Amino acid sequence: xxxxxxxxxxxxxxxxxxxxxxxxxxxxxxxxxxxxxxxxxxxxxxxxxxxxxxxxxxxxxxxxxxxxxxxxxxxxxxxxxxxxxxxxxxxxxxxxxxxxxxxxxxxxxxxxxxxxxxxxxxxxxxxxxxxxxxxxxxxxxxxxxxxxxxxxxxxxxxxxxxxxxxxxxxxxxxxxxxxxxxxxxxxxxxxxxxxxxxxxxxxxxxxxxxxxxxxxxxxxxxxxxxxxxxxxxxxxxxxxxxxxxxxxxxxxxxxxxxxxxxxxxxxxxxxxxxxxxxxxxxxxxxxxxxxxxxxxxxxxxxxxxxxxxxxxxxxxxxxx
Numbered sequence: 001x002x003x004x005x006x007x008x009x010x011x012x013x014x015x016x017x018x019x020x021x022x023x024x025x026x027x028x029x030x031x032x033x034x035x036x037x038x039x040x041x042x043x044x045x046x047x048x049x050x051x052x053x054x055x056x057x058x059x060x061x062x063x064x065x066x067x068x069x070x071x072x073x074x075x076x077x078x079x080x081x082x083x084x085x086x087x088x089x090x091x092x093x094x095x096x097x098x099x100x101x102x103x104x105x106x107x108x109x110x111x112x113x114x115x116x117x118x119x120x121x122x123x124x125x126x127x128x129x130x131x132x133x134x135x136x137x138x139x140x141x142x143x144x145x146x147x148x149x150x151x152x153x154x155x156x157x158x159x160x161x162x163x164x165x166x167x168x169x170x171x172x173x174x175x176x177x178x179x180x181x182x183x184x185x186x187x188x189x190x191x192x193x194x195x196x197x198x199x200x201x202x203x204x205x206x207x208x209x210x211x212x213x214x215x216x217x218x219x220x221x222x223x224x225x226x227x228x229x230x231x232x233x234x235x236x237x238x239x240x241x242x243x244x245x246x247x248x249x250x251x252x253x254x255x256x257x258x259x260x261x262x263x264x265x266x267x268x269x270x271x272x273x274x275x276x277x278x279x280x281x282x283x284x285x286x287x288x289x290x291x292x293x294x295x296x297x298x299x300x301x302x303x304x305x306x307x308x309x310x311x312x313x314x315x316x317x318x319x320x
Contacts, residue, residue: 044102169286173235174211176201178243179221181229196231198256199299202265214261217251219243230303235290250303254295255283263297 120132134141148155181201184190189204198215201207207215214234222240228248236251244251256264263270263277270277280294293304 040104044104047102171214172210172212173214173216174207175216175218176206177218177220177222178240179224180206181231182221182224185229192227192229195301195303196229197264197299198233198261199264213258214256217241232295232300232303250305252304253290253292255281255287255291255293256295257281260295260297264295264299267298 118128119126120128121130123129131141139145148157150156181190181196184204184206185192190196190200194200198207198211201215202211216235217231217233217237217240219237219239222243225243225247229244230249231244231251232254233251234253234256236253241251259278260281267277277297280297282294283291
């Protein structure tokens with residue numbers, strides 16, 4: 001370094017000075033005690049520098065800029081108001097060494113997304129101010145048009161041809177076969193001596209959620225019916241009706257509207273609401289020929305015998 005003192009300034013504001021006539025292996029770091037921010041930055045730099053110095057001392061490879069300075073150990077005080085000295089004759093002692101991480105509290109920030117949301121109308125400096133990216137005047141600069149508007153020409157939804165229609169009077173019935181009913185009777189879930197209604201089938205687990213307007217009795221598994229049964233359903237096929245009547249039973253087609261079907265299947269819902277069960281509704285004119293009688297509420301337990309012309313013993317039930 002010579003007779004004059006050599007100065008070397010780091011980027012953080014610290015000066016490395018070796019005075020004239022002093023041991024060239026002695027380095028004194030002078031810091032400004034009033035600059036706390038610079039001291040924090042220097043702590044990080046010293047932590048990296050100390051690690052590199054220790055590694056170089058182990059492998060005997062000088063990493064400093066001046067080869068005349070040989071450092072074998074490092075000892076730093078707790079405060080930086082005093083001088084930090086490199087002593088070549090001292091042993092490795094880390095009791096007075098405080099390790100500082102490169103990550104500090106003032107470097108922490110939230111995990112924000114890479115692309116921020118565009119804030120429109122917040123000044124011309126943002127690029128989306130004033131007109132907010134809509135340009136000057138015109139239809140598109142204002143409220144705009146409704147979805148599907150094509151500037152006045154016939155839109156696509158009107159250019160395409162119509163196909164089919166939706167019948168507002170369509171009915172959806174839950175199909176159930178005679179074989180399924182026979183299995184439930186054999187399992188003991190249904191009593192064949194009583195009237196089998198749609199509520200009986202619902203409680204036995206034979207019906208699902210597709211029962212919107214009632215139940216249609218099918219002839220599947222009709223060979224399993226060996227005893228007379230009496231049923232009340234919404235619709236019945238010709239084959240199923242013939243099989244049931246051949247064994248001495250009966251099938252009656254009854255009419256329930258939406259509210260009446262709910263009162264039949266879930267009468268507890270009306271009790272919970274504090275309401276009375278509704279009266280049985282009459283079928284519309286187009287369904288009079290498709291039903292035998294009006295559904296009864298609450299759920300009946302005994303079947304109604306069919307009308308016999310000219311008989312005085314049986315009661316007569318008319319739809320009108």
